[in-house]
Amino acid sequence: MSSTNLTITLAHAIAYLTAPLLTSYNAAVIVKLQSLLDANLTALYAPTWSVKDPLRGSTRRCLVLSPECLPPRPIYQACVSAGVQWFDWVDALGGFEFELYVDPGCVAVRRAAGKLTTVWTGAVAAPPLPTPRTGLASFSDAQNRAMSPNKTVAQQLLADDDEDEKIFDLINDANWGPTFPNARSSSPLSTLSSAYSRCSSRSSNSSSSASDGAYSNSSSPPSSTYSSSKGSSTSSRRDKAKQARVYIDTTKTDVTPYDGGKTTVLTGGVMLGGGPVKASSHKSKPSASSWRSARA
Structure with missing residues (x-):
């Protein structure tokens, strides 16, 4: 596109210069001069020629012609190669x-006085601009779509509204992203420490009743799945805390010896079997005959 626009623009500029x-x-x-x-x-204009930004490099492309x-060198080389006298040419201009x-x-x-005269103007395609609706599109393409006879004005407006809704949805998803309910889990260490602290402060009666409750809870079948993630996370934390409870009764300090003092258990323990039977402590009284024999 840029090369085509450059060729057309140069053709008009060269025609203006060589017409006199x-x-x-x-x-x-004339033909040789024009081709040169x-x-x-x-070669001079191509590096700075940009259809998207027509004013970029405009001062570098400006040529000063004086009698x-x-x-400048590009024009002077063409004059010498074609056999045209420059001063005759500038006088004709x-x-x-x-x-x-x-x-x-x-x-x-x-001119030197500052008056600008336009020699030729042509239609330049609008620079492509990034738009959220069509990506890269030009103004001419947008106008052609708007003037298309295939759709009525109402249909075009409805299509534009649908595209706007899709764009807003994409932007919303990109900014916020999908949200999912996250179950909040407690730390196992905190659960165990709280359980131990509660255990140490309980009395013997409460510990026995709590142990019965813990036993019944541990022996009960697993509960059904909860409908909400919050309820399921709460129940799972409670079950884990109950299962992790270890009760130590510090009020019972009596020690009962078993097995001749070799084994000691706390009060309330069960000892299966028994130790050896102790010998009878009753001593037999010596008879009179034995006493006499000993005396003799």
């Missing part, structure tokens, strides 16, 4: 100093 020479030189010289100018100016000095501006879609001339 048609009466002074033959057609072969096209090659030299294309008091030689022209009017004999005054001027600036030649060649930009995408525009050829203009500015």
Whole structure:
């Protein structure tokens, strides 16, 4: 697109410069001069030529032509190769100093007094702009779609509304993302520490009743799945806390010896079997005969 626009714009600029020479030189010289100018100016303008930004590099493309000095190198080389005298050429152009501006879609001339004269203007395609609706699109494409006879105005408005809704949904999803309920789990260490602290402060009666409750809870079948994640997380924490409880009764300190003092258990323990039977402590009284025999 840029190369096509450059070729068309240069063709109009070269036609303006060589038009006064048609009466002074033959057609072969004019054609040769035009082809040389096209090659030299294309090499000069191509690096800074941008259809998206027509004013970029405009000052570098400006050529100053004066009857008091030689022209810039691209034009002077074309004059020498084609056999055209520069001072005759500049006199045919009017004999005054001027600036030649060649930009995408525009050829203009500015005299020393500051008056700008437009030589040629052409339609330049609008630069592609990123839009959220169509990605990369130009103004001309948008106008063509708006003027399309396939859809009525109402249908086009409805289609635009649908596209806007989709865009807003995408933006909302990208900013916030999907949200899911997260079950909050407690730390196992905190659960155990709280259980131990509660155990140490309980009395013997409460510990026995709590142990019965813990036993019944541990022997009961698992509960059904809860409908909400919050309820399930709460019940699971309670079950884990009950299962992790270990009760130690510190009020019972009596020690009962068993097995001749070799084994000791706390009060309330059950000892299966028994130790050896102790010998009878009753001593037999010595008879009179034995006493006499001993005395003798």
